[in-house]
Amino acid sequence: MTQEVTNQKADGAVQMAPERLLQVEDLVKHFPITKGIFFRKEIAAVQAVSGISFHIDRGETLGIVGESGCGKSTTARCVLRLLKATSGKLLYRGESAGDASERAEVIDIAKADKHQMRRLRRDMQIVFQDPYASLNPRMTVASIIAEPMLVHNLGDTSDRIDRVKELLKVVGLNPEHTNRYPHEFSGGQRQRIGVARALALNPSFMVLDEPVSALDVSIQAQVLNLMGDLQEEFNLTYLFIAHDLSVVRHVCDRVGVMYLGKMAEVADRDTLYHHPMHPYTHALMSAVPIPDPTVERDRRRIILEGDIPSPINPPPGCRFNTRCPRAEFPRCSEDTPEMKEVEQDHWVACHFPEVQKVV
C-alpha cells in the first residue's frame, strides 16, 4: 500500500501531509434516475454532490453546513463508503491496527478492497441524527453497544459486557442499565447510547450527522459537551454535519459551507464567522436567529428570493446565481467559479468574493 502511495506521487497526484487524516478530492455522487423495468435506462441523475474537495486534520472537527438537499449527508456517507462515490478520491490515513509505531498507510476509501474496508470500518464510525430510528427497538442496550465488537470478533462475552459497562459510564449513563431497551430511555439518553456504540471499536474518526438536531435545547447542550469531552479524551477527529450555524460555531475548528452539491466556502471557524466572503454564506448566516432581542433588532436580514433549484437540473455556471444578490450576468450564469484561496486557508468559490459583516 505504501508503494501505491509512492506511485500516486509519481503520477503527480496530490501528496498527503502527515497531519491529514482525510483528504477528499473532487468527490462526485450522482443518483441515477431510471426508466423501464427490464432495460433500465438512465434518463437523468440527481447530482447530489458535484465535485467537492476538503481535508480534515487529525484531532480537529470539520463542520459541513448547508440546507436540506445541499449534499452534506451524502458527502458524509461517501466518506464512510455507506454510498459508493461516483468519482473522486477519498484518501484516508488510518492508524495501522494495533501498531502505532508502524507508519500509518494511506488508503483511498473509494477503491479499498474488502479486506482494507473491514479494517477501515473499525476506525471510522457514525452517530446518526434520529436516536429513535437508529437503535433497534428489539435489542437491549448491551447488545446494541456490543454488536460492533461481535461483528469484528473482539473479545469473549464477558470482555464485551465489561466494555459495554465501561462505555456506558464514559457517555454518562448508568452501567447497570445494560439490559434495558431503547424505549426506556429519553431522546438525549438514546443519543448517548448511539455514541457509546460508535466508540465501541476505539475509532479515530467519527462522522456526526446532525447529532443534536432532534433534541431539545437543554439536552443538546449535554450532548455537545459530551462530544467535546470525548474528543479530548480519545483524541477523536470529527466530521460534523449540521444545518445549524450556531451549533457549528461552537464545536468546529474549521467549517465548510455547501450549496446544491458544491462547496461554497471553507475556512477556519473564526475567519468564516468574522469575515465570510461568499454571498450564500452571508445569506445563511443572516437568516439564523440570535437569542438576543437587542442584537436581533439591529440586524439586517438578507432574505433570499425563491427556493433552492432542483439538483436534477442545477443551474449552469455558479449554482447560486439564480438567487444571488451579487450575481453579474452573463459571467455567473456561464462560468463556474472555482475554489480559490483568497487568504491563507480561506477558500471561496465565487467570482466576486467580498467580506461582509453579518454577525
Next chain:
Amino acid sequence: MSEPLLQVTNLRTFFSTEEGIVRAVDGLSFTIHEGERFGVVGESGSGKSVTALSVMRLIEPPAGEIVTGEILFKGEDLLRLRDDDMRKVRGGQIAMIFQDPMTALNPVYTIGNQLIETIVLHQGVGKSEAHEIALEALDDVHIPNPKVRMGDYPHQLSGGMRQRVMIAMGLSCNPDLLIADEPTTALDVTTQAQILDLMLELTEERNTAVMLITHDLGVVAGFCDNIQVMYAGRLVERGTTGFIFDETLHPYTAGLLGSMTRLDEVREERLYSIRGAPPSLIDPANGCRFRVRCDFAQAVCETDTPLPRELGEGHWAACHFASDLDLVRVKGVPVR
C-alpha cells in the same frame, strides 16, 4: 397594545393514558392583547401546543379533556360556545397554522380548492368571489403566479411555499388572532427567515395578534413583544422580550439561554447544561416541577408549589427565589 383579546384563566387540560392521567397543562393563565405578538416557549412536553389546541377547542375527548378553566375571547367564554358557533370562531376569528404544512393540507385537493372552501365557509360569499379573494390571498403571501398555483396540489410545492399557502389560508378571513404552532421548525433557515418576515409584514399590516409557539428562543427574540416560558405544563416566566432575555428571573429560563449556542459569539467555557430530563406529568409530586434539575433548589421547593408572582411591571416568575438568584453565571459569559 389595547384591549385584551384572549384571556385564559386557570386552564387545566389532562389526557388519560393507560399509565394514568397526564397533566399536560396544569393551571395556566395568560392574556393576549389586540395586535400583540405573544411568544410561547418551551421544550417538548411543556404543554405549549396543548395550550393552543385548548384555545381552539381541538382537544378531543375521551383522550383529552379541558378539566377547568376559562378561555375568554373578546369577552366570550369559548368553552361555553355551542359546537357550531365554535366552528365559526375557528378559522374565522382565530386561525391556526401548524408545523408541518404537508399534513395540514389535504393532498388530494388543489390548494385553490382548499382556499376557496375556507373562504366560502367563513365569509359567506359565492364561489367566484371566493376565487378572487383566494387569488388575492396568495398574492399577499408573495406566491409568484397565483393563477397557476391555484391549480397545484400540495405536493407540487416546496415546504416554504406550502407554509405560505397555510398563512394565506389562515389570514384570508382576517382573523383577530393567529396561532402559529412551530411554523418554521420544519423549514431551512433561509426559508424560515422568509416566512417570519412574511408573518411580521402581514400581521402588522392588519393588526392581527399572533401567538407564536416555538422551542427556539432565537425566533421569539426578533418576533415577539412578550414571551411566556413554560415548563412541564406550567408557567415559568412571562414578560416583555427585553425582560426575559436581559433581566431573567427564573433559573429554567436562564438555563435555556445558557445552553443555547449562538451565532454571534463563542462561550468561554462549556455550554451550561440543564442536567437530567423533564419529569413525567403523570401524578407529578408537589412542589416546583423544575426542582430536580435546578441548581438553586432548596427544601421549600420540594414542599411548596411556587405560584407566579409579578416582580416587575408585567414580569412574572414562578420561583420561590426569583429575585435573589445570580443567574449571570448560568447564562454564560461570552467571548466576542
